Every structure is written in C-alpha cells, then in structure tokens.
Amino acid sequence: MSLLDFARGPALLVAVLVFLAGTAWRLIGVFRLRDPQDLSEPRRAAAWKGIRLIALRSWPRREFLAGSAFSEIAGYTFHVGFLAVLLFNVKHVRGLGNWLAASIGSHTPAALPWPTLGATSSVVLSLVALVALLATLLHRLVSPVKRLISNFDDYFSWLVTVAPLVTGLVLAVQPEGPRPGGLLAAHYLSVDALLLWFPWGKLIHAFTLMPVRAITGMRFERKGATL
Amino acid sequence: MSPKLPHTEEPHPLELDQPRVAVKVPAVRVDKQGTLSDAERVDRAMSAFIKDFGRTTALYLESCIHCGMCADVCHFHEVTKDPKYTPIWKLEPFKQAYKREYGPLAPLYRALNLKSAVTAAQLEEWQHLIYDACTVCGRCSLACPMGIDIAGMISQARHGMFQAGLVPHELWAVAERAAREGSPLGATPKVFAERIEWLADENEIEIPLDKPRADVLCTMSSIEIMKYPDSLVATAKLMNHLGLDWTFRTDGYEATNFGLLSGNIEWQKQLTLKLINAAIACDAKLLVLPECGHAYGALRWMGANVLGRPLPFRVLHISEFLAEHVRDGSLRLRKVGKSVTYHDPCQISRRGGATEASREVLAALGVELREMYPTKGLNWCCGGGGGVVAIHRADELRYQAFRLKMDQIDATDAELPVTSCANCRQTFDDGGAHFHWNRTMHSLLELVADHLGELG
Numbered sequence: 001m002s003l004l005d006f007a008r009g010p011a012l013l014v015a016v017l018v019f020l021a022g023t024a025w026r027l028i029g030v031f032r033l034r035d036p037q038d039l040s041e042p043r044r045a046a047a048w049k050g051i052r053l054i055a056l057r058s059w060p061r062r063e064f065l066a067g068s069a070f071s072e073i074a075g076y077t078f079h080v081g082f083l084a085v086l087l088f089n090v091k092h093v094r095g096l097g098n099w100l101a102a103s104i105g106s107h108t109p110a111a112l113p114w115p116t117l118g119a120t121s122s123v124v125l126s127l128v129a130l131v132a133l134l135a136t137l138l139h140r141l142v143s144p145v146k147r148l149i150s151n152f153d154d155y156f157s158w159l160v161t162v163a164p165l166v167t168g169l170v171l172a173v174q175p176e177g178p179r180p181g182g183l184l185a186a187h188y189l190s191v192d193a194l195l196l197w198f199p200w201g202k203l204i205h206a207f208t209l210m211p212v213r214a215i216t217g218m219r220f221e222r223k224g225a226t227l
Numbered sequence: 228m229s230p231k232l233p234h235t236e237e238p239h240p241l242e243l244d245q246p247r248v249a250v251k252v253p254a255v256r257v258d259k260q261g262t263l264s265d266a267e268r269v270d271r272a273m274s275a276f277i278k279d280f281g282r283t284t285a286l287y288l289e290s291c292i293h294c295g296m297c298a299d300v301c302h303f304h305e306v307t308k309d310p311k312y313t314p315i316w317k318l319e320p321f322k323q324a325y326k327r328e329y330g331p332l333a334p335l336y337r338a339l340n341l342k343s344a345v346t347a348a349q350l351e352e353w354q355h356l357i358y359d360a361c362t363v364c365g366r367c368s369l370a371c372p373m374g375i376d377i378a379g380m381i382s383q384a385r386h387g388m389f390q391a392g393l394v395p396h397e398l399w400a401v402a403e404r405a406a407r408e409g410s411p412l413g414a415t416p417k418v419f420a421e422r423i424e425w426l427a428d429e430n431e432i433e434i435p436l437d438k439p440r441a442d443v444l445c446t447m448s449s450i451e452i453m454k455y456p457d458s459l460v461a462t463a464k465l466m467n468h469l470g471l472d473w474t475f476r477t478d479g480y481e482a483t484n485f486g487l488l489s490g491n492i493e494w495q496k497q498l499t500l501k502l503i504n505a506a507i508a509c510d511a512k513l514l515v516l517p518e519c520g521h522a523y524g525a526l527r528w529m530g531a532n533v534l535g536r537p538l539p540f541r542v543l544h545i546s547e548f549l550a551e552h553v554r555d556g557s558l559r560l561r562k563v564g565k566s567v568t569y570h571d572p573c574q575i576s577r578r579g580g581a582t583e584a585s586r587e588v589l590a591a592l593g594v595e596l597r598e599m600y601p602t603k604g605l606n607w608c609c610g611g612g613g614g615v616v617a618i619h620r621a622d623e624l625r626y627q628a629f630r631l632k633m634d635q636i637d638a639t640d641a642e643l644p645v646t647s648c649a650n651c652r653q654t655f656d657d658g659g660a661h662f663h664w665n666r667t668m669h670s671l672l673e674l675v676a677d678h679l680g681e682l683g
Contacts, residue, residue, distance in 0.1 A: 029331020030289055035281040039531035041538070043580050057374050063601040064370050067299025075294070075372075144310040145295040152341075154293050200332065205373065208290040213374035215283050220376075223528060224580025226369060226604025 004181045007188035015195035022199025027207060043224035053217025053227050054210055070139060074132045081129025082165065089168075090116040119172055126169045133162050153201040160197045163190035239400035241413055247657035248412055248454045249617045250397040256620070258354060260392035260399055265347035272350055272387035276324045279383040287375040288325045291315055297367035297377055302608055302628040303360045314367035314377045317356040320345045321384040350393050357384050358395045359621035363521075364573035364608035378578070381613075385490030394489050395618045402485035405449075406494040409501070411485045414452040416477035422452060423475060426460050434463040438474035444511040444540075445475055446482040446502060448519035450649040458518060458649065461676030462545070468679050469557060479505020482522035487529075488614035495525065499533045502526055506540050513541045515548050518672055520574035520612055520648040527579065544575055545672050546647045550584035553591040559680035562593030568641035569596065570632070570655075570668065571606040572648030585647050585671055592678055597639040607631050609646075611654025629658035636666060647671040 001009070060072045086092060097110040117125070137158055140146040167187035171179060197203065220227050242251040263271070280288075297314040298304045304312040315322075327333055327342040336342045365378035388394060394402070401411035408415045414422075420436060427434040435441070445466060451458040466473040479502045486494030503526075506514045516522050527542045543551070552558035569585055576582040582603045589596050599606060610628035615621050632655075636644050644666055646652060655668035 026289070026331045030285045031282060033280065033282040033285050035283050036532065039535070039537050040528050041531070041541075053374055057372055061369070061605070063605050064296075064300055068296045068370065068372075071294050071296055072372075143295060144308075145298040145304075145313050146293065148310040149293045149295060149313055149316050151293075200335075202292050205290050205292050208286055209373060212286050212290045215286065216368070216374040216376050219283075223578070224582075225365075226577045226580075226582070 002181060002185075004185040004188065007185045007192060011192045012188060012195075015192040019195040019198050023204065023207065026199055026204055030208075038219075038222070040223075042222045044221055047218045047222035050217030050219065050221025050227065051214045053220070054213045056217075056227055057213050071136075074136045074139070078129050078132035078136065081125045081132065082161070084117065084125050085122050085129065085165075085168065088115060088117040089122045090118060123169060123172050126165055126172065130162065130165050130169065133158065133165070156197065157201045157203050160190070160194045161203070164194055166190075239397075239404065243412065243453050245657075246660040247611075247616055247653050248450060249619070250400045252619050253396050256396045257399075258393070258396050259351070260394060263392055268347045268350065268391040268393065269345060272320075272391035272393075273324055273328055273345065275387035275390040276321055276384070277329050279386060280325055280329050283376075284380060284383065285325065285330065287373075287377075287380060288322055289330065290373045290375060291322070292373060294372060296370050296372060300366045300370040302362075302364075302366070302610060302631055303624060306627040306631060307624070311356065312360055314361070314381075315375075317353070317361055318377065318380055318384055320349055320353050321380060321387070324387075347391075350388065350391055354388060354393050354395060357381060357388055358398060358613075359615060359618050360624060362573065362608050362610060362612035362615050364612055365578045366573075366605070366608065369577070369605065382487070382490070385488075386492060387490070389490035395620070397617045397619060398485070398489050398614045401617055402489035402491060402494060405481070405483070405485045406491075406497060410449045410452070410481045411483060412449040412453045414449045414481060416480075419447075419452060419475075419480055420477055422456060422459065426456055427463075430460050430463075432460060432463050433467060434459070435474040437476050437478075438509060441472050441474040441509045442512050443471050443473035444479065444502075444506045444509055444514045445473055445517075446480055446514065446522075447475070447517045448483045448522055448649045449481055450483070450519070450653055451517055452481075454653060455649055455670065455673075457673055458670060461670070461673045462515075462517070464676045464679065465549075465672070469552060474509060476505045476509060478508065479503075482517050482519055482526065484522060484525040485614065487521060487525045495529075496533050499525055499530055503530060503534055503538065506538075511540050513543060513548075516542060516544045518545055518572075518647045518649050518652075518670055520572035520579075520650055523579050523581070524574045544579070544581050544584070544647070546575065546585040546588060547581050549672070549675055550587040553587055558591070558675075560588075560591045560593075560675060561678040561680045563643075563674065563678060565594060565642040566597050566640075567592075567594040567643045567645050568599055568636055568639040569602075569671075570599070570609065570636070570644060570646040570651060571603055572646060572651050573606075573608050573612055575647060576606065577604040585645075588671060588675060589645070592674065594643070595641075597641040599635040599639055607635055609651045609654040610658070611650060616650060616654050616657065625654070626658060626661050629654070629662070633658070633662065633664055633666075643669050643674075645669045645671050645674060 060068050093112050093116045097112050100110045140150055167190045171183050171187050239250045301314050323342055323345050327336045361381050363378045363381050367377040405411040423434050423436050445462050484498045486498050523544045531538045609632050610625045646668055652668045
C-alpha cells in the first residue's frame with residue numbers, strides 16, 4: 001500500500017471515526033449534565049428571544065472595538081477563507097462527489113448541488129487564510145495576555161489547522177497534470193491529523209459556539225440583562 | 228471555620244467614620260481560615276468547584292478559545308495592562324479542576340497528566356485574582372465572542388475558595404459578622420431599631436417598624452444604615468408620601484449579602500431567607516430592595532432558587548419601584564434643574580436588567596441627563612463591587628480603576644453624578660477622597676425624596 005493509499009484509505013477512515021466518536025463523547029459528556037431550574041420570576045417571559053445573541057456576538061461592539069479589532073478581523077478572515085476553500089474548492093467538491101458515489105456502489109460521480117471555486121480563487125483565499133493564521137500566531141506570541149493564557153492546545157490546534165492549508169496550497173500551485181503522490185499524501189495526512197485532533201482541543205468550539213451563545217443569551221434575556 | 232487569630236475581645240473591629248466603612252486595617256492579615264492541611268484545602272475546593280459544574284458551566288469551560296478579548300474590557304487590566312488581570316485567567320484553577328477532575332476528557336487528562344492538579348499554593352495565589360481583582364461586574368461576559376459568562380463563573384469559583392478557607396481577611400470578617408449578627412457592619416436588629424427611632428425623632432417623620440402586616444416591606448443595606456442614614460429617611464418620606472401600607476422589620480431588613488460575595492452558599496441562603504421570611508411573615512405583596520447592587524442579584528434573581536419555589540411576593544429594586552410610580556402617575560416630582568450623569572451599578576443595570584428604570588426617574592426629575600461613554604450596560608464599574616471595596620490590600624488597584632470612572636464622569640461635566648447603589652457611593656466617596664476629587668456621588672433615592680411633588 002502506497003503512502004497515498006494509506007493516507008486516504010485506512011488513515012482517513014480512522015481519523016473520521018476518531019473525529020465522530022471523540023466529538024460525540026465530548027459533547028454528550030457536557031450535554032448530559034443538568035443545570036438547576038431557575039425559579040425567579042422572569043422580567044421577560046420570552047427568554048428564547050435571547051438566542052439573538054448568536055447573531056449579536058458575531059459582530060464586535062463599537063465600544064469594545066479598540067481592544068478586539070485585530071482578533072475580530074484576523075479571526076473572520078481566517079474562518080471565511082478556510083471554510084470557503086474547504087467547502088467550495090472544485091477538487092474538494094469533486095472528491096466528495098466521488099466518495100459519495102463510491103460509498104453507494106455507483107461508478108458515476110455524484111454531482112453536488114453547490115457552486116465551486118476554481119484553482120485561482122482557491123489559492124487566493126487559501127493565501128488570505130494563511131496570512132490571517134500567521135498573524136494570529138504572531139499575535140499570540142507577542143501579546144502578553146495571549147501568551148499568558150495560551151497552552152499546548154492553542155499552538156497544536158494552530159499547527160493542525162495550518163497544515164492542510166499549506167499542503168493544499170502547494171498542491172494547488174503544481175503544474176497541470178497528474179498530481180505528485182507524495183504531495184497529495186501529505187495533504188491527506190494533514191487532514192487526517194486535523195480530524196484526529198479536532199475532538200480533544202479547542203477546535204471543539206466549532207460545535208459549542210452556537211449553544212453557548214444561545215444559552216447565555218436566554219439566561220440574560222430572562223433577566224433583561226445586557227446582551 | 229474560624230480563623231487562626233490571637234485571642235482578643237474584638238478580632239475584627241469596624242471603622243465606621245471613614246469614607247469607606249469596613250473592617251479596620253488588620254494588624255496581622257489572616258487570609259487563610261481554619262487549620263486545614265494543604266491537601267484538605269484542595270479537596271474542599273475541588274468538591275465545591277465540582278458542585279458548580281452543571282451543563283452551562285461545563286459548556287463555558289469547554290469553549291474558551293483563549294482569544295484574550297475579555298482582557299481589554301476589564302477595568303483592572305485596562306488600568307494596569309498586567310496580563311494576570313485577564314478575566315478568564317482569573318478562573319485558571321477552576322478551569323483546571325474541570326478539565327482534570329470532571330470534564331468528559333478528565334480520565335485522559337489524568338492518565339496522561341496533561342493538566343496538573345490544582346495545588347493549595349495555586350489557590351492561595353489566585354485569591355488575589357478571584358477576590359481583590361474582580362468586582363464580578365460582568366463586562367468581560369459581554370466581550371467574549373463565544374458568549375461565556377465569565378463573571379458568573381467567578382462567583383462559582385468563590386464557593387470553592389471559601390470552602391478551602393482562602394478568603395481575604397476583611398471579606399471573611401464581614402461575612403462572618405453578617406452571619407453571626409445579621410449585618411456585616413454592626414447594624415444589628417437593636418442598632419437598626421435605635422437608628423429608626425433616632426431618625427424618626429430627628430426628622431419628625433413616621434417610620435413604621437415591625438408592623439405585623441404590611442403591603443410593602445422595605446429593606447436597607449448596612450452601608451446605608453451605618454453611613455448614609457438619610458437613605459432610611461428618604462425611604463420613609465417616599466413611602467409615606469405615596470400613602471402605602473409599609474414597614475421595616477427587625478427580622479428582615481438587611482439586604483446586603485456577604486455570603487454571596489465571600490462565596491459561602493450557606494450564609495448566602497441564611498441571609499436571603501431572613502428577608503423572604505420577614506416578607507412572608509407580614510404578608511407583604513412587595514419587597515423593595517435598597518440602593519445596593521449585589522442585594523438585587525441576591526434576592527431578585529437568586530431568592531426563589533434559594534427558597535426552592537417562586538417567591539410569594541414581588542421584588543423590586545428601589546429604582547424600579549420609583550419608575551413604576553412615575554409611570555403610573557402616582558409619583559410626581561419637582562424639577563431638579565441641573566445636569567446629571569448616571570453611574571450604572573453593574574448588578575442592577577448590566578447584569579440585573581433594570582437599566583432604564585433610573586433614567587425614567589431622572590426624566591421625571593427634569594434633569595439634563597448627560598450619559599457617560601460608554602454607558603448603561605457597558606458602563607465602567609466603580610471598582611468597588613463584589614466585595615472589593617472591603618479589602619484593604621486591594622485599595623491601590625481599586626484606586627487605579629477608579630481613575631477610569633472619574634475620567635468618564637469628568638468628561639460629561641455634569642453638575643450631579645448620581646447612582647442607585649450605596650456600595651458604589653462609598654467607593655466614590657473613598658476614591659474621591661483619595662484623589663481629592665471635586666465631585667460627590669449622589670443617591671437617586673435621596674434626590675427623589677428631596678423633590679417630591681404633589682400626589683398624582
């Protein structure tokens with residue numbers, strides 16, 4: 001078995017299983033816990049309206065912008081670039097179509113119903129995301145606050161996130177024709193690493209972000225507190 | 228748990244004639260209560276921390292991405308730029324306890340020693356961050372992009388610190404006094420009754436006490452009783468003016484809750500139940516809380532949970548009470564004719580939701596309201612909440628934070644700074660005296676009582 005076959009075969013399968021099982025374990029471990037019931041008389045009965053905090057907290061407050069502008073801009077730039085390439089890169093979309101077709105025993109690639117990004121757009125977006133990621137690392141290293149509160153998780157999560165971007169970029173700038181197996185294997189292995197690490201560190205925030213904002217929003221809304 | 232103290236008649240004498248009423252500067256600080264071993268302190272802290280790890284707290288602790296955005300909105304970090312005052316860092320032992328001892332990945336963390344165990348030395352070091360350097364003002368909770376309520380977890384972390392016997396000297400002393408005497412500042416039922424009698428005579432006003440039945444039960448904070456007695460008179464003037472069937476009661480008058488601030492859940496419950504039982508005893512339909520920030524949170528938002536069922540009466544902060552009567556036309560006020568800026572007490576505005584009530588009252592007083600920047604729920608804290616103003620060793624840090632507040636108020640150039648929290652008021656008095664500031668914080672209630680108009 002070649003390295004490429006290993007990376008996109010058993011290694012990917014194991015990584016996906018670890019990702020699914022680990023994420024489920026961590027989320028179930030949290031959501032199975034209970035909170036005591038709040039018996040106070042609500043100021044606003046429709047506490048559910050507090051879920052608007054999901055949207056509100058997606059945009060920085062003018063009053064707080066001085067301290068948060070860099071993190072907000074770098075964070076958004078990275079996330080938008082990374083997700084756009086991940087979900088819309090033409091090769092990713094084709095690969096997913098092939099995988100879906102193979103998994104149902106079809107020899108005809110499935111045509112996925114969403115738009116795709118060409119090679120040039122993907123390279124530009126990947127570069128933008130990469131620069132944003134490098135900026136966040138630099139900021140983490142030079143900011144006294146971030147340096148103090150950072151731990152292994154922050155740096156390792158950064159590494160496994162940047163690796164698929166870098167290997168993908170290197171692949172994307174190769175001349176037309178068959179892609180070098182070693183580079184493709186490296187890209188797959190970096191994705192495997194990202195999936196393997198995902199459930200154990202801070203990357204889990206991808207799944208907890210919405211519930212946390214919603215819960216806090218509803219708690220605060222119930223009291224009429226500032227969202 | 229009693230502190231290791233040399234035997235004296237009064238181990239924690241009070242200082243009631245200073246801008247800040249509190250325990251006198253201790254000759255020897257005792258910031259460790261009891262004679263527990265280090266291992267016992269850690270065990271007790273861990274047990275208490277774990278009790279607070281419900282779904283929401285667990286979600287919070289799983290979700291921090293270490294972005295550090297909470298740092299820039301904390302007044303203590305803002306004025307010192309010391310990274311240790313980053314709000315989420317103040318919770319490090321709490322987070323560590325969760326990850327290693329309780330979270331879904333705890334077995335992994337322990338087996339591979341990925342998180343070290345919390346130590347007694349670490350808890351002692353964090354005492355400064357959890358008590359002296361956090362007013363639980365909740366500004367950080369508004370800046371967190373994840374939506375984590377950091378301030379709420381500071382209150383939870385204090386539960387563990389109390390159980391470990393690691394509470395700052397003065398905060399422990401006043402909390403213990405409150406549990407023993409019913410008031411942190413010596414406003415015992417006897418003292419309270421004497422004050423009422425004196426103030427009624429002095430001001431030729433009727434102040435009902437211990438009526439067996441009343442529609443409205445009024446409460447006070449110990450700071451008002453001992454330092455701002457005009458607030459008692461103002462309350463009486465207001466209630467009498469409105470013609471309400473009201474009373475103070477010696478079995479439930481003290482609304483401050485140092486059980487809450489120090490982290491002792493039992494003392495918090497005991498103090499809260501006194502108010503609830505007094506209201507039930509006189510069949511009150513309404514309990515009015517005084518100008519005190521944390522008292523509002525303790526009863527309005529936590530009271531029913533302490534009781535274990537919904538409260539059989541309404542609870543209003545005095546500013547909400549005033550606003551209701553302004554709104555229904557039963558309270559008409561004479562115009563003040565001055566410019567005013569309003570300092571939002573954090574637990575009433577930002578975290579309590581009564582932000583607009585005081586502004587409605589100020590509008591009825593006809594003032595020119597000059598808002599600070601930022602204001603309302605985003606206003607800067609005075610620096611003295613959460614029990615911080617009681618802790619002498621925190622003074623320098625608190626004074627630094629107070630500069631922010633002075634600058635904010637000076638920028639409005641308003642004639643009258645007004646607030647609706649006696650603890651904020653004394654923080655202003657003390658900070659103002661320290662900096663020889665030329666402004667004095669005023670009470671919204673007293674301003675209203677001085678401008679009562681014709682009945683509606």
